[in-house]
Amino acid sequence: MDETNGMDSSDEIDILMEESPLSVEDSILKDKNSLLHRSMDNEEREKRYKNLLALLENSTKISNAFETRLKNCKLQIIKNELEKANKVDENVSTNVEVDPNTVSNNQGIANEEYEDYYLKLFQQPKLFNGTLTNYQKEGLLWIRTLFENGLNGILADDMGLGKTIQTIAFYCFLLEMGIRGPLLIIAPLSTIPNWLSEFVKFAPQLKTLLYHGSEPVRYLIRKEFNTNHKVGNLNFNAIVITTYEIIRMDTKFLKTYDWKFITIDEGHKLKNSLTITNRCLREFACANKLILTGTPIQNNMNELWTLLNLLMPKLFNDIEDFSSWFVLDDFCGTNDQIVNIATKDEILDIIVKILKPFILRRQKSETDLNLPPKKEIVIYAPITEAQHKLYMATLSKEMDTLLNKEPETHSEPGIRSKRKCVQSIQRYTDYSAAIRKKEPEPKVEPKDKAVSLVLLNPFIQLKKICNHPYLVHMPLIPGQNEILVDENIVKASGKFLILDAMLSKLKLLGHKVLLFSTMTQLLDLIEEFLIFRSFEYTRLDGSMNIVNRVESINTFTNDPNCFLMLISTRAGGLGLNLTAADTVIIFDSDWNPQCDLQAQDRCHRIGQVKPVVVYRLCTKSTVDEKILAHAAAKRKLEKIVIGNGTFNRSTKINLSNIKDLMNLLESSDYEKQIQSNGFILSDEELDSLLDRSDMVNKSTPRTNPSQSAKHFEVLA
Numbered sequence: 056m057d058e059t060n061g062m063d064s065s066d067e068i069d070i071l072m073e074e075s076p077l078s079v080e081d082s083i084l085k086d087k088n089s090l091l092h093r094s095m096d097n098e099e100r101e102k103r104y105k106n107l108l109a110l111l112e113n114s115t116k117i118s119n120a121f122e123t124r125l126k127n128c129k130l131q132i133i134k135n136e137l138e139k140a141n142k143v144d145e146n147v148s149t150n151v152e153v154d155p156n157t158v159s160n161n162q163g164i165a166n167e168e169y170e171d172y173y174l175k176l177f178q179q180p181k182l183f184n185g186t187l188t189n190y191q192k193e194g195l196l197w198i199r200t201l202f203e204n205g206l207n208g209i210l211a212d213d214m215g216l217g218k219t220i221q222t223i224a225f226y227c228f229l230l231e232m233g234i235r236g237p238l239l240i241i242a243p244l245s246t247i248p249n250w251l252s253e254f255v256k257f258a259p260q261l262k263t264l265l266y267h268g269s270e271p272v273r274y275l276i277r278k279e280f281n282t283n284h285k286v287g288n289l290n291f292n293a294i295v296i297t298t299y300e301i302i303r304m305d306t307k308f309l310k311t312y313d314w315k316f317i318t319i320d321e322g323h324k325l326k327n328s329l330t331i332t333n334r335c336l337r338e339f340a341c342a343n344k345l346i347l348t349g350t351p352i353q354n355n356m357n358e359l360w361t362l363l364n365l366l367m368p369k370l371f372n373d374i375e376d377f378s379s380w381f382v383l384d385d386f387c388g389t390n391d392q393i394v395n396i397a398t399k400d401e402i403l404d405i406i407v408k409i410l411k412p413f414i415l416r417r418q419k420s421e422t423d424l425n426l427p428p429k430k431e432i433v434i435y436a437p438i439t440e441a442q443h444k445l446y447m448a449t450l451s452k453e454m455d456t457l458l459n460k461e462p463e464t465h466s467e468p469g470i471r472s473k474r475k476c477v478q479s480i481q482r483y484t485d486y487s488a489a490i491r492k493k494e495p496e497p498k499v500e501p502k503d504k505a506v507s508l509v510l511l512n513p514f515i516q517l518k519k520i521c522n523h524p525y526l527v528h529m530p531l532i533p534g535q536n537e538i539l540v541d542e543n544i545v546k547a548s549g550k551f552l553i554l555d556a557m558l559s560k561l562k563l564l565g566h567k568v569l570l571f572s573t574m575t576q577l578l579d580l581i582e583e584f585l586i587f588r589s590f591e592y593t594r595l596d597g598s599m600n601i602v603n604r605v606e607s608i609n610t611f612t613n614d615p616n617c618f619l620m621l622i623s624t625r626a627g628g629l630g631l632n633l634t635a636a637d638t639v640i641i642f643d644s645d646w647n648p649q650c651d652l653q654a655q656d657r658c659h660r661i662g663q664v665k666p667v668v669v670y671r672l673c674t675k676s677t678v679d680e681k682i683l684a685h686a687a688a689k690r691k692l693e694k695i696v697i698g699n700g701t702f703n704r705s706t707k708i709n710l711s712n713i714k715d716l717m718n719l720l721e722s723s724d725y726e727k728q729i730q731s732n733g734f735i736l737s738d739e740e741l742d743s744l745l746d747r748s749d750m751v752n753k754s755t756p757r758t759n760p761s762q763s764a765k766h767f768e769v770l771a
């Protein structure tokens with residue numbers, strides 16, 4: 056896929072590599088690591104355990120040195136500022152020499168008084184044109200200390216907490232320290248506009264250079280890499296901003312530079328060590344690297360290890376030592392079983408201690424942002440007769456028989472050109488050797504129906520049927536190659552029935568909606584429905600270029616009549632600020648729960664002033680439910696390893712404490728679950744669904760961030 060057309064093809068590669076399981080059974084049960092884990096006999100386990108302890112020892116040394124440096128740095132800030140102000144306070148021990156042995160790696164800095172003092176006195180870089188919040192100041196100092204210790208790390212703050220801003224402030228700091236460059240930022244194409252505008256807003260004096268475009272364009276841009284820029288006494292090169300795609304294409308040129316600092320935005324995209332980008336980046340000479348990601352564990356422990364291995368290949372050199380302890384299958388069990396596995400030989404505690412120096416993660420509920428509350432509701436949609444028939448036929452592999460009873464044949468719906476996602480999925484299944492069903496016989500062109508079957512991948516087909524039967528079996532206007540849109544477009548799908556009931560009321564109540572789907576073909580269908588019902592909407596998907604994306608976002612943000620934005624989960628999940636919306640509908644859940652969280656956080660972020668409700672649609676007793684269960688297991692893994700407070704600067708939970716772990720696991724993913732018994736929602740159900748009165752009082756700024764915890768628990 057051509058990136059210059061607006062689609063970062065690494066998005067597509069991601070989908071191909073991790074999604075589209077070959078069958079429901081494969082997707083739920085077969086995890087390479089689980090096999091590895093099961094085969095770990097006692098001897099192997101002992102060996103791995105020893106290696107883990109050795110890793111812990113090395114990490115502890117680094118951590119101790121780091122904590123000492125951080126503490127000294129804070130004390131130095133206090134001292135400098137007090138001296139500057141010429142009011143040295145005798146009570147503040149500015150000459151404290153910290154004995155490294157007294158500071159252990161998982162011990163927060165004890166003296167809260169000087170923490171407060173330092174935060175008050177902390178001067179943000181002069182080139183930074185904004186005001187950092189306290190946790191952002193902490194973050195800046197953390198990045199700075201890593202840099203000064205020659206370490207690399209992962210800034211893993213929750214989405215929307217300002218990782219971009221903290222990085223920009225750090226680049227200001229670097230330039231003020233006389234580090235003139237070269238400095239690099241790598242980001243997915245979709246977040247590049249955000250990076251550029253945030254630099255303009257928060258560091259207008261810094262010069263950025265967008266390295267992107269066709270080969271001749273990039274050739275011209277290269278000439279500007281070494282141009283000297285001046286602000287006051289400071290001389291520096293422009294900060295180069297580029298995409299993952301260009302890193303792959305221009306490795307040879309880019310690796311000739313001796314980069315002083317590289318930031319990798321949305322670093323979870325590098326979670327697969329086999330990707331070309333990952334390999335290219337390893338060739339770069341660079342003093343220090345920082346990975347930004349709100350979601351460092353999306354599916355399994357290997358992903359986190361891959362990021363750490365990229366940052367510190369010598370320390371994190373054997374994936375099995377690290378990631379064979381927790382595998383996804385374990386997290387499908389009961390909470391008791393999970394806690395048993397986590398606490399046996401203090402494995403979880405050891406792993407967290409190993410990771411601690413290299414990860415900083417603050418969650419929204421731990422910050423002083425006072426965001427309005429958010430709740431998530433799962434709505435179980437009914438399955439219509441049309442859906443049921445197709446679903447059962449797919450399961451019993453009798454689709455051919457079913458469809459041959461009706462007067463139509465197999466072909467792609469002709470009303471729209473093949474969408475990219477469809478092509479991707481089909482390519483994926485083609486590549487796989489596991490062809491389970493023979494290709495359909497070519498037959499006559501359809502007259503009034505179009506049929507689209509993903510015969511090689513029944514899982515995808517079942518998912519499509521749950522969303523809307525038209526995705527496999529679409530009525531056409533007789534004689535024309537166009538979809539027939541009438542009331543049946545609503546009646547045919549349980550989810551559409553729910554959507555139809557909800558949208559008119561949401562509009563009436565003045566809400567704005569972001570509607571996410573993992574299937575662009577489904578977005579096409581929802582578009583037909585929105586036009587049919589005369590709802591004004593806009594759309595954002597992976598096939599759109601930057602200009603069209605920005606236009607679409609502006610329309611949604613500024614036009615009061617534009618009530619809804621259709622977004623493909625993968626294309627729209629990253630880096631967008633869509634706080635004009637206060638309602639999110641996840642039409643179909645992503646296989647990877649972090650993608651849905653990314654999606655929700657487009658509107659639940661700084662700038663949001665209203666409570667946010669997330670509705671997740673799920674067709675009862677189908678693959679939809681299996682996806683949710685699988686996602687819940689992934690969330691538990693993520694929660695237990697890097698969840699609640701483990702990687703902020705002051706650990707709140709005790710990972711050896713079974714009760715704490717239980718609480719963590721039991722924090723509910725969804726606050727409410729509503730079932731639609733009939734084919735439409737009763738008035739009572741609808742009112743209960745749309746009611747936000749329980750959130751109104753909580754939307755006023757809170758003084759104690761823990762008060763918001765209840766509403767953030769649903770994220771789990």
Ligand SMILES: Nc1ncnc2c1ncn2[C@@H]1O[C@H](COP(=O)(O)OP(=O)(O)OP(=O)(O)O)[C@@H](O)[C@H]1O
Binds near residue numbers: 187214219349629656
């Ligand atoms: N200190 C601040 N002052 C003003 N605005 C801020 C501040 N911190 C963050 N913001 C704003 O909050 C929004 C979210 O910040 P940002 O995009 O940097 O978050 P992020 O953590 O990088 O999010 P994501 O993980 O989704 O990419 C942005 O619009 C940003 O300008």
